[in-house]
Amino acid sequence: MFKTHKPDRKHLMEVLWDIQKNKRCIESEEIVKVAQAFDMSRIELEGIISFYHFYHFDDAGKYTVYLDTSIIAEHGGRQEIRQAFEEATGTTFGSVTPDLTFGLFDTPCIGLSDQEPACLINFRPFTSLTPQKVFNIVTQLKAGKRPSEICDVPKTNIRYTPPADRTVFFKPYEKFSALAALRDRTPDEIIDTVEQSKLAGYGGAFFPTGKKWRFCRQTPAEKRYVIANADEGEPGTFKDRVLLQTHPELLIEGLIFAAYAVGASEGAIYLRAEYMYLKEELDRLLVEYRRKGFLGKNIPAKTPFEFDLYVHLGAGAYVCGEETALIHSMEGRRGEPGTKEYFPVQKGFLGQPTVVNNVETLSAVPRVFEAGVENWLKVGTAKTPGTKIISVSGDCTNPGIYEIEWGTDFNDFLRMTGARDPKMVQLSGPSGVCVAVAVDPKTGLYLVDGQDRRALSGEDLACGGSFMIFDETRNILKVLKSYSDFFVAESCGLCVPCRTGNFLLNKKLQKLINGHGEKKDLHEITEWSEIIKTTSRCGLGQFSNNSLLLAIDKFPDVIDRALADNTDFNPAFNIETATAEYDRIVEEINANYD
Amino acid sequence: MTKIINITIDGKPIETFEGRNLVDVAKENGIFIPTLCYFRDIPPLATCRICTVKLNGRHTTGCTLRVADGMQIEVNTPELLDNRKAIIEMLYSEGNHFCPSCEKSGKCDMQNLGYDMGITASRYPHAFSHKTIDFNPKRMIMESNRCILCKRCVEEVKTRDGKDVFSFVKRGVKTLVKIDYEEEAKLSESEAMRAMNLCPVGAILVKGMIHEEPFGDRKYDLVGKEVKPKLSGGGLVKKDPNEKFIVATTSLAGCFGCHMSMLDIDTELIDLLEIVEFNKSPLTDIKKFSKRCHIGIVEGGCANSENVEVLKEFRKRCDILVSLGECAIMGGIPAMRNFVSLRECLEEAYLHSRTSELGAHVIPGHEDIPKILNNVYPCTEIVKIDYYIPGCPPSAQHIWKVVRSLLLGEEFSIAHDEFKYD
Numbered sequence A: 001m002f003k004t005h006k007p008d009r010k011h012l013m014e015v016l017w018d019i020q021k022n023k024r025c026i027e028s029e030e031i032v033k034v035a036q037a038f039d040m041s042r043i044e045l046e047g048i049i050s051f052y053h054f055y056h057f058d059d060a061g062k063y064t065v066y067l068d069t070s071i072i073a074e075h076g077g078r079q080e081i082r083q084a085f086e087e088a089t090g091t092t093f094g095s096v097t098p099d100l101t102f103g104l105f106d107t108p109c110i111g112l113s114d115q116e117p118a119c120l121i122n123f124r125p126f127t128s129l130t131p132q133k134v135f136n137i138v139t140q141l142k143a144g145k146r147p148s149e150i151c152d153v154p155k156t157n158i159r160y161t162p163p164a165d166r167t168v169f170f171k172p173y174e175k176f177s178a179l180a181a182l183r184d185r186t187p188d189e190i191i192d193t194v195e196q197s198k199l200a201g202y203g204g205a206f207f208p209t210g211k212k213w214r215f216c217r218q219t220p221a222e223k224r225y226v227i228a229n230a231d232e233g234e235p236g237t238f239k240d241r242v243l244l245q246t247h248p249e250l251l252i253e254g255l256i257f258a259a260y261a262v263g264a265s266e267g268a269i270y271l272r273a274e275y276m277y278l279k280e281e282l283d284r285l286l287v288e289y290r291r292k293g294f295l296g297k298n299i300p301a302k303t304p305f306e307f308d309l310y311v312h313l314g315a316g317a318y319v320c321g322e323e324t325a326l327i328h329s330m331e332g333r334r335g336e337p338g339t340k341e342y343f344p345v346q347k348g349f350l351g352q353p354t355v356v357n358n359v360e361t362l363s364a365v366p367r368v369f370e371a372g373v374e375n376w377l378k379v380g381t382a383k384t385p386g387t388k389i390i391s392v393s394g395d396c397t398n399p400g401i402y403e404i405e406w407g408t409d410f411n412d413f414l415r416m417t418g419a420r421d422p423k424m425v426q427l428s429g430p431s432g433v434c435v436a437v438a439v440d441p442k443t444g445l446y447l448v449d450g451q452d453r454r455a456l457s458g459e460d461l462a463c464g465g466s467f468m469i470f471d472e473t474r475n476i477l478k479v480l481k482s483y484s485d486f487f488v489a490e491s492c493g494l495c496v497p498c499r500t501g502n503f504l505l506n507k508k509l510q511k512l513i514n515g516h517g518e519k520k521d522l523h524e525i526t527e528w529s530e531i532i533k534t535t536s537r538c539g540l541g542q543f544s545n546n547s548l549l550l551a552i553d554k555f556p557d558v559i560d561r562a563l564a565d566n567t568d569f570n571p572a573f574n575i576e577t578a579t580a581e582y583d584r585i586v587e588e589i590n591a592n593y594d
Numbered sequence B: 001m002t003k004i005i006n007i008t009i010d011g012k013p014i015e016t017f018e019g020r021n022l023v024d025v026a027k028e029n030g031i032f033i034p035t036l037c038y039f040r041d042i043p044p045l046a047t048c049r050i051c052t053v054k055l056n057g058r059h060t061t062g063c064t065l066r067v068a069d070g071m072q073i074e075v076n077t078p079e080l081l082d083n084r085k086a087i088i089e090m091l092y093s094e095g096n097h098f099c100p101s102c103e104k105s106g107k108c109d110m111q112n113l114g115y116d117m118g119i120t121a122s123r124y125p126h127a128f129s130h131k132t133i134d135f136n137p138k139r140m141i142m143e144s145n146r147c148i149l150c151k152r153c154v155e156e157v158k159t160r161d162g163k164d165v166f167s168f169v170k171r172g173v174k175t176l177v178k179i180d181y182e183e184e185a186k187l188s189e190s191e192a193m194r195a196m197n198l199c200p201v202g203a204i205l206v207k208g209m210i211h212e213e214p215f216g217d218r219k220y221d222l223v224g225k226e227v228k229p230k231l232s233g234g235g236l237v238k239k240d241p242n243e244k245f246i247v248a249t250t251s252l253a254g255c256f257g258c259h260m261s262m263l264d265i266d267t268e269l270i271d272l273l274e275i276v277e278f279n280k281s282p283l284t285d286i287k288k289f290s291k292r293c294h295i296g297i298v299e300g301g302c303a304n305s306e307n308v309e310v311l312k313e314f315r316k317r318c319d320i321l322v323s324l325g326e327c328a329i330m331g332g333i334p335a336m337r338n339f340v341s342l343r344e345c346l347e348e349a350y351l352h353s354r355t356s357e358l359g360a361h362v363i364p365g366h367e368d369i370p371k372i373l374n375n376v377y378p379c380t381e382i383v384k385i386d387y388y389i390p391g392c393p394p395s396a397q398h399i400w401k402v403v404r405s406l407l408l409g410e411e412f413s414i415a416h417d418e419f420k421y422d
């Protein structure tokens, strides 16, 4: 096992993955061995393993099924699929069949929201599931087919790109072509260009990329690192997946630009385990780039440099998308966010200055050089030039990927998606913001929070990538509860406001759903959320209740209906459901006797 | 070597050296920033979040803040003080803290802060988390019920060859600190003592080192003795001043004990009848509502479909609905069957019990008889309940007071003794 891996902590997760894949679990004997090899205590290793939900202490089954639990999957018919899996395999979710053939598990959004219900089986994607399809899959697996033989290739579903001269991402690209720009520019000149392009982080925070690179370059250090954040865990987001499916070369070249600019000699792509099926192609491309001399020693540039790159696989933890947590994870530790004493560009991976950028950000870099700053600035808005990739899912006819110019009108965009009676749109995922959508009876246009002429741009609605549409019929409280379930499950557990505050708020939401809510609960939700927001360490806790607070404000009718004060009878209690079991038992026992 | 700089804390100008830790700087200047995870000699952990302050208008933790020239820092604004208090309260709700039986009581940083901030009760409901106590290590006991996950032990306690003795395992609400038995055994007595002293609460204990210090004074139960319940209206309105108030009562899945207790009102029943007329009630044997009632008093929860019907009828016919006694409030004794499957309950009652006929094979089921519900429900889960009278049964005095005050719209105080049942 250790022949292929030098026991360097940064390879720990890879070693754990090898064991998990081969033995379907990481048993105590293996834990002892690995702990010894990496010179750490057993409990420390257990702490790491138990942090990531794709590592198992017990056998996860020859075929491990991970079914998406996101609200989009739920609305797409997930319950039926869940039942079909349980019937077909004879076990229940959260457990493994007695013969250890099938293990059924739930998992948060797997980045296939435009083709839900979807699942991963041994990390191979299966999309647009129907109960019939599930029975077929299980039958074929039982007959000895391998998941890789029968899995689906996820559709890219690119629904819209601007006119060719204004498209940034989804148009043909000739490999290596933009890298020529390195030959006549110094690293500082590269940073200048990126700065002039006003490129800002597409990962959600919109931090100016040029500035980030300059900080990193200016921090004195022996070694620097650049990392692509391909953890894409925000439910409803799948733009990075499609970029990696269609243009992985842009990302690699973006990293090469970044490395040259900041003076990094090593880099990585932190790929979420849910996208494991994209790793083969990335690895193949890296070999090609090495062969062509664009990775390795002496990369052609004005001042030739050395840089290489590997793919680091996550193991199921949303919080690892947070850059400092991501760095800890790459160091082979629990993926807990850092103390925020330093920025990664000051002290990052292994204590060295590190740039972490989103896949989309890095993929835009070669395009900036290809187009030239002047042309680049012509597209989009003043604050946010360029385009943005939006992942659309939910109640609409055309879910999928839209590359739109920043500044696109919200109404036009929503029409384009074929939204059906939209009531709420969730921008940038559960951590983002929700907006109330209604049709203006006079103009027939969609209003956002009662206003028309709203635009998707850095100046107005800055969408990070996820765009989930919920129609009239959806229960908004259940949507909010699903967000809350997600944050409770994904909190790393360091801060009490985030780990327990969200847990308690989750119960409050259930209380509202059950129709037991009181006015007092609303005050408490607001107060507690504020405390969670101001005292949590990282973005997960800080933004976890954004949507909840906004929704209380924007959908007063929904909230009012949920308050017990406003109804004498509790809508959560249903006499038919409550007596169904009795009827069944009586009938069964009496029938048996006849 | 280090630059002298000027900052302000809550408006107070302070001169200090650049790059120093805010918590230390504040302390030297007489401003106390409470902390649970920060420990002078170790790098800041920033896990407990209590030292959250505002720097130039943005929230950040004091322990990770290195002061720089011109910083304007807020420490003791009402918002920040309340945040701190909230976090301590949340820690109390999250864990299972029983200070009276804790070995570290009187030496516990969290208890100390609790007193300091005047916490008598947590604003958060108890989280009822499952925690464990691990007695297996050679020298130590890990009492997870008290652990606040400050991470001091995880970061600081290492064996001589540099291995971790403590580690976080799992994540989110399930996170807990575990001890590595093998590594723990390598610690010396004094290293183990250091671990225990490092722990700001009573989670890490060294075996044999307990109860050495006397307990401190605790001021429990001083506040909260006199609870004034809030009445929503100003008494009930009668159409005709000479008319009596109309009250209905019923017993659903209860034992009639609450009704018995009601009768214990004794001679005051005579006063009661001066102002009250009973409509539907077992006391009058009136089976059906004949008028709208001011107050409905419900004993017992709902175990079958008839209970549900009656309860709904009460809700429709009464202005104010009161849950009387524990069964009505939370299901009580009948709800104990919620832990057994309905099938088992029915089989036990009708097929396999000692009193059932040999070879019994039928579970009663007919459209004329009520259906048994899958669970026993407290009344609030079915209809809106306006007031609750706790107790098993509530004392007669208590019931009388509530009813009278409700009718007359008077506020009254409940003495601690009247509703404590221990």
Ligand SMILES: Cc1cc2nc3c(=O)[nH]c(=O)nc-3n(C[C@H](O)[C@H](O)[C@H](O)COP(=O)(O)O)c2cc1C
Binding pocket: A200, A201, A202, A203, A204, A205, A206, A207, A209, A229, A230, A231, A232, A233, A234, A318, A319, A320, A321, A322, A323, A324, A356, A357, A358, A359, A361, A362, A538, A539, A540
């Ligand atoms: C809880 C949490 C999850 C995050 N997940 C992601 C993610 O999946 N992908 C991503 O690019 N950035 C994510 N981020 C943002 C990163 O911390 C970081 O800001 C980003 O990778 C920087 O890249 P950019 O400047 O190119 O946007 C997340 C942040 C938080 C707080």
Ligand code: SF4
Binding pocket: A319, A336, A337, A490, A491, A492, A493, A494, A495, A496, A498, A499, A536, A537, A538, A539, A540, A541, A542
């Ligand atoms: S806010 Fe939540 S996820 Fe972030 S560090 Fe704190 S506990 Fe972990």
